[in-house]
Amino acid sequence: MIDMKLFREEPEKLRKTCKLKRVDIDIDKGISLDDKRREVIAELEGLLAERNAVSKEVGTKKKAGEDATELMEKVKSIGGRIGELENEKKSVEEALHELMLSIPNHPAEDVPEGDGENENLEIDSWGEKPVFDFEPKAHWELCEELDIIDFKRGTKLSGSGFILYKGLGARLERALINFFLDLHTTEHGYTEWFPPMLVNRDSMIGTGQIPKMEEDMYHCDKDDDLFLIPTAEVPITNIHRSEMLEREELPLYYTAYSACFRREAGAAGKDTRGLLRVHEFNKVEMVKFCEPETSYDELEKLRANAEACLQKLGLHYRTLKLCTGDLSFAAAKCYDFEAYAAGVGKYLEVSSCSNFEDFQARRANIRYKNADKKTCFIHTLNSSGLALPRTMVAIIENYQQADGSIVVPEVLRSYMGGVAVITRK
């Protein structure tokens, strides 16, 4: 969420933000709502002050045994107007709040302007595309032949986009989760959490999924108002919602595995085969809380932590810096990492690494006292490390052999009970 004062102090900045992020928000409406709000508050508080003073007088008089009827009548008459103003204040503030929740975070200075994904900047890459002396197959074909994913029955159980891993496929999924968590906790200094995967509305608002993305969320509303998390970012960032953190404990590095649930409404028809786009998937996430001064340094470190996952798995990938139009609603700056998958012949997004600056902290009310003892919002960051399905695709397709077997990357073998190659039974 943005700072309300911006309507008064820097409306141009807000207009620029909306333009860069390619969203159309009526900033003038915010300005006039803010004016109205202050006008109402001024009158309201004046009357409240008067009421407090006269009521106090009533108390004194009554205690002294004097007649206070006249004063009581006076306060009563003010009361009506106070009620009106309170209602007005409430409705103005609600409208303003709603508008503010729909204004995206401003992009960082060095983020290139652009309309969408085609204008993202490739800034780096690691490794090489694997070379084959045969025609590499797509993962869905390999998985079916090796009997490590049962696509048909997964669909029977839950519908399209739900994956049923089997045998060494299930084991590989579990191996990846454990490998990532161990890497982050033992080598990168993160604290592991295991969060609930169903969260309340406040948590979803805190990280920014609601209101803008509510349609994409799975919602359990029969007797509760709970949401299946679309990423562990939601519970993990909200751990400190409405808290005052100690400066000495910052930065905080958290990591967590979770299943992730996304409707992906409207995305039907695109990349729907196999594991490319699913409604439920596994992911290991990293989240950081830090002081504003260090958040861009932390972003680079976070990026390195995410890239380490890909490098240790020996997967060729490229790094993109997202342009303003493709940046997510809450992000100020974001890198995407795309692993190359030889079977489908594409780069697949496996991680997204973002600095949200104080945008989420403001929504979720996460603060700390800075070096000058001043209360201010902390900065939050997060990165996948990594999302499993597409990482799985890259591994399966890149490590396939002519006979249809798959070599298990070295770092995963200890997690696979020593299995070095996944072969046909």
Next chain:
RNA sequence: GGAGGGAUGCCGGAGUGGUUGAACGGGCACGCUUGGAAAGCGUGUGUGCGGGUAACCGUACCCAGGGUUCGAAUCCCUGUCUCUCCGCCA
């Protein structure tokens, strides 16, 4: 799921519908005292919003949201969380 008890400031803990932003104790900060420290004494110690160049003033906040009242931390209703007891259960 059923029955009861609770929710107050950084912590503990009072609180009669009126002058309570909130007694008292502890913590913490600053000052005095000391060779230094402890003890002691004194002062101070929240956040949001509005106004003001500022000192500061006003307002709201005693779990949350409604209500009663001239006036609510205090009374009423609803919700959330928590504790105790009973039932059910991986």
